Amino acid sequence: MDRVVIGVDLGGTNTRTALVARSGDILEKQKEETLAAEGHEKVIAKLIRNIDRQRANADQYGRRVAAVGVGAPGVIHEQTGVVVKSPNFPDWNDLPLKQILERELKLPVFIENDANAAALGEQWRGAAKDIRSMIFLTLGTGVGGGIILDGRIWHGADGMAGEVGHMTIIPDGRTCGCGNRGCLEMYASSRGIVMTFKAMCAGKHLDTEGRKEITSAQIYQAARNGDTVAHLVMKDMGRHLGIGIANLINIFNPEMVVIGGGVKAAWDLFIDATREEVRKRAFAYTAERTKIVPSMLGDEAGMVGAAAVAFQKIAKLS
Numbered sequence: 001m002d003r004v005v006i007g008v009d010l011g012g013t014n015t016r017t018a019l020v021a022r023s024g025d026i027l028e029k030q031k032e033e034t035l036a037a038e039g040h041e042k043v044i045a046k047l048i049r050n051i052d053r054q055r056a057n058a059d060q061y062g063r064r065v066a067a068v069g070v071g072a073p074g075v076i077h078e079q080t081g082v083v084v085k086s087p088n089f090p091d092w093n094d095l096p097l098k099q100i101l102e103r104e105l106k107l108p109v110f111i112e113n114d115a116n117a118a119a120l121g122e123q124w125r126g127a128a129k130d131i132r133s134m135i136f137l138t139l140g141t142g143v144g145g146g147i148i149l150d151g152r153i154w155h156g157a158d159g160m161a162g163e164v165g166h167m168t169i170i171p172d173g174r175t176c177g178c179g180n181r182g183c184l185e186m187y188a189s190s191r192g193i194v195m196t197f198k199a200m201c202a203g204k205h206l207d208t209e210g211r212k213e214i215t216s217a218q219i220y221q222a223a224r225n226g227d228t229v230a231h232l233v234m235k236d237m238g239r240h241l242g243i244g245i246a247n248l249i250n251i252f253n254p255e256m257v258v259i260g261g262g263v264k265a266a267w268d269l270f271i272d273a274t275r276e277e278v279r280k281r282a283f284a285y286t287a288e289r290t291k292i293v294p295s296m297l298g299d300e301a302g303m304v305g306a307a308a309v310a311f312q313k314i315a316k317l318s
């Protein structure tokens, strides 16, 4: 019988679950609100219900579910499947998610960091299809990422590699939630963009009163409408992103850098500044040959990638 897997993207807001074939085709999918504030017991109970529903779907297709892959936010100990801590789930401390799910589901379960999973998803079925070495950056409220080398997620010693959002871009820059200063996340995320806008307005003595609660989307719109400050803000963001990408290119020599997340909506406003900075800072040959492209799978990258993780792991086991 043809084996299928279930891929889950467990997000702070939504949980996406899919039944995925070996080809990478999504056979069935569903999306449900996570309601993280209800606590881990309820979130896990719902997770199990969603997985069971996809298992019933597999029966309809005459397929057998071989494993489950889960992409979860936060610090994940990849080998043990323990969620060490997760900013989206305040009550998840050293939660043995793999163990709990395997006990309930009687299936092999593999837990992966969500950005790593999304990176593998883009490499399997998205923008970096057929590319063996790539780096994925997701620019959302924060900046996450994943490093794929020779078709596999680069985990590092503890499964915590790929935190590209926390590389230092400015030595004494803005204080980041991680404890460091001047992290890429503080400049290239939607939050960072709003901070830069406010800082630039303050510096230019512009009226910020009416703009106190400005969102990143409003800044993109203002830039497209010809607002000079908003334009500068996006150039500044693109430049900082370019510094980060140039560092990554020099270290990893990837074939491709894929950029996803909500900030991708402002692609045309930052990408020229990003490419210019990469040209200035990375080795000429590698800078020239590395493609920098937008992600293709969007919200589906996480669950498709989680399914890819499950397929890779069971292939290794059998």
Ligand SMILES: [Zn+2]
Residues within 6 Å of the ligand: 165, 166, 176, 177, 178, 179, 180, 183, 185
């Ligand atoms: Zn940081």
